[in-house]
């Protein structure tokens with residue numbers, strides 16, 4: 001069964017003459033356990049799709065179904081956030097500067113109603129490759145990569161089934177980008193996660209995803225599988241241009 005189904009999604013901001021139609025008629029589906037990428041240049045509407053799913057962009061029409069359940073309006077309940085979590089581009093902005101790693105994770109576990117918080121904090125830190133010595137540190141005492149690991153641990157706290165990843169490595173030094181991508185790849189397998197990932201970087205999507213949608217000016221121009229991407233087989237001229245322009249960073253290739 002499909003974990004995520006998007007049909008005819010339109011998302012807009014503002015009203016009247018100020019209205020911006022950020023996404024128009026987008027359709028795709030993501031199977032359980034699949035990793036699906038949204039790629040396209042800045043402003044093409046990729047993040048807006050994730051924001052509509054999580055309720056951060058409340059003006060939308062069309063059909064969005066998560067694990068068989070159709071979403072309505074802009075409010076998401078606790079059950080939704082138990083199943084779906086998001087990881088943002090900038091871990092520094094998404095972590096409270098005066099909350100230690102322990103507080104961030106303990107509070108999140110508490111909100112999800114998960115028992116035995118002490119044991120769970122330790123296992124979450126292990127899951128993301130941070131040992132116990134990081135537990136009582138504050139965000140400013142961590143590197144960018146370590147902060148993103150904390151943000152990923154927080155996202156995993158409620159044992160979600162879906163992670164929405166919005167450029168999860170593009171704020172990081174090139175040298176740590178591959179580490180975080182490889183961690184995400186391993187976590188997907190270990191935790192049977194489904195990924196919907198936004199990137200402007202085709203080589204990141206090629207490394208991380210099974211299939212992808214190429215976006216341009218708010219519309220999906222092509223849905224393809226990564227094998228076709230690797231073979232440079234794209235139907236649409238715009239995708240071929242993106243392919244020609246992309247440069248592979250130092251990530252492990254599957």
Ligand SMILES: Nc1ncnc2c1ncn2[C@@H]1O[C@H](COP(=O)(O)OP(=O)(O)OP(=O)(O)O)[C@@H](O)[C@H]1O
Nearest residue numbers: 013020022040041042043044045046047048049200
């Ligand atoms: N809160 C908002 N209010 C008004 N317009 C917005 C808002 N958020 C996004 N937009 C507009 O929607 C369009 C799509 O933006 P979106 O952030 O989804 O693009 P993107 O492909 O994710 O690019 P980027 O990588 O730069 O974030 C852009 O024209 C943007 O200016």
